Amino acid sequence: MKPIRTCIIAGLLGLAASAMAEPPAGEASRSTPVLPAWEQLDQAQRDTLMQPVRDRWNASPEARQRMLRHAERWQQMTPEQRTRARQGMKRWEDMSPERRAEARVLYQHMRQLPEGEREALRARWKTMSADERQRWLETHRPRE
Incomplete structure (x- = not known):
């Protein structure tokens, strides 16, 4: 089962891809798209990002406590700890x-x-x- 953060990262990557595919009118495409802050996303974009989490939450009532603990722990991590966690998840997925x-x-x-x-x-x-x-x-x- 993929962690919540993997689903959120996948959603953000989808937003990045759409931002790269369609630059704003009159603006040249950039090599690195600037993604908006959460507050600047429209409701459809927020729903796209949250749908995988919502689906997992609803499909697995027995896992909800664990999912919530993971999300809270993720919030407490430093950027370095998050980088190490992502590397560990990648290593696990590749095993x-x-x-x-x-x-x-x-x-x-x-x-x-x-x-x-x-x-x-x-x-x-x-x-x-x-x-x-x-x-x-x-x-x-x-x-x-």
Whole structure:
């Protein structure tokens, strides 16, 4: 499931594309379009941006609390933290299903560890061979 911010970013990219395709009358096209502030968007543009969020909100009542927490957390992030989060989302989207499964196992295990042990495992993980990582994952995979 894509995060809310991905949907909003996609909407903004759509606005950017339309702004680049149709420069205002009498004005030459620019290499970088200047997008308006939210308050300057008309209602149709706002609806276009918000529709994916509205659809997800209505389709998943059980996920609403999580969606709201994510949006609130996003608002508290610094620009650098948001950049890192976007990079992490991109990395996740580019992973194969197998790599995602491995990442989930590692994450679930690491979140239970104290900070010192977590850092030690991160350092050890970087030095492990592919076979060693696979054995570690098999040992620590949750039993269903």
